[in-house]
Amino acid sequence: MAEQLSFDLPRRTARAREDFFVSPANALAVALIDDWRNWPGGKLALSGPAGSGKTHLTHVWAAHTGARIVPAGDLTEDAVPDLAQGPVAVEDVPEIAADPRAQAALFHLHNLVLAQGHRLLMTGRDAPRHWGLTLPDLQSRVEGAQNATLDEPDDALLAAVLAKLFADRQITPRPDVIPFLLLRVERSFAAAAAVVDHLDRGALKEGKPLTRQLAARLLADFRSHGDGSGD
Structure with a gap:
């Protein structure tokens, strides 16, 4: 039997609503995103570990609301009046904990967006009380937002995450690969991403389709080299 050709294809991350698998680990957060018209105070903080x-979900919300998405580190006060003309999602807010200018911009954006009756979504890995913002008025405002939390995956969600990570890399593993991995991969999004990356690279290097046998060998290599599952 001829071996499957392997190409280093670009990743195409799927971010449509139908691509997001709902399980008990994320159902409440999804429900709160869907119920954006009723957010208390017009704002929501979305938190969860890397890869969760x-x-x-931010892109799903933006597609429904027409919101603009901006990384917190890119915020400037000059951009605030334009951004505040509609709903806004600000990603990775904790990353500006050491950036007073970006914090001041987010503070003004927060106030102006809500004053104009729009919605504000903010994201970070930890709960807002741990975001460590040094502008007290801003920290108090993010802590005042309802918090939607994405938990580490259960089995159903981990299987869906693995399938999506493979699909984003345009890989079609054999049907028994994901059940095999479910019994052996740490229950975290970071671990799943690290394992899929290792399997992708290994299969690409060997020019072989991703079978259970190849996955087992590559996974053993992954563990023996102490590859971590950090962010």
Whole structure:
């Protein structure tokens, strides 16, 4: 049997609503995103570990509301009046904990967006009380937002995450690969992403389709080299 050709294809991350798998680990957060018209105070903080779907859900929300998405680190006060003309999603807010200018811009954006009756979504890995913002008025405002939390995956969600990570890399593993991995991969999004990356690179290097046998060998290599599952 001829071996499957392997190409280093670009990743195409799927971020449509139908690509987001709902399980008990994220159902409440999804419900709150869907209920955006009723957010208390017009704002929501979305938190969860790396790879848990914060960016995916942010894009889903933006597609429904017409919101603009901006990384917190890119915020400037000059951009605030224009951004505040509609709903806004600000990603990775904790990353500006050491940036007074970006914090001041977010503070003014927060106030102006809500004053004009629009919605504000903010994201970070931890709960807002741990975002460590040094502008007290801003920290108090983010802590005042309802918090939607994405938890580490259960089995159903982990299987869906693995399938999506493979699909984003345009890989079609054999049907028994994901059930095999479910019994052996740490229950975290970061671990799933690290394992899929290792399997992708290994299969590409060997020019072989991703079978259970190849996955087992590559996974053993992954563990023996102490590859971590950090962010």
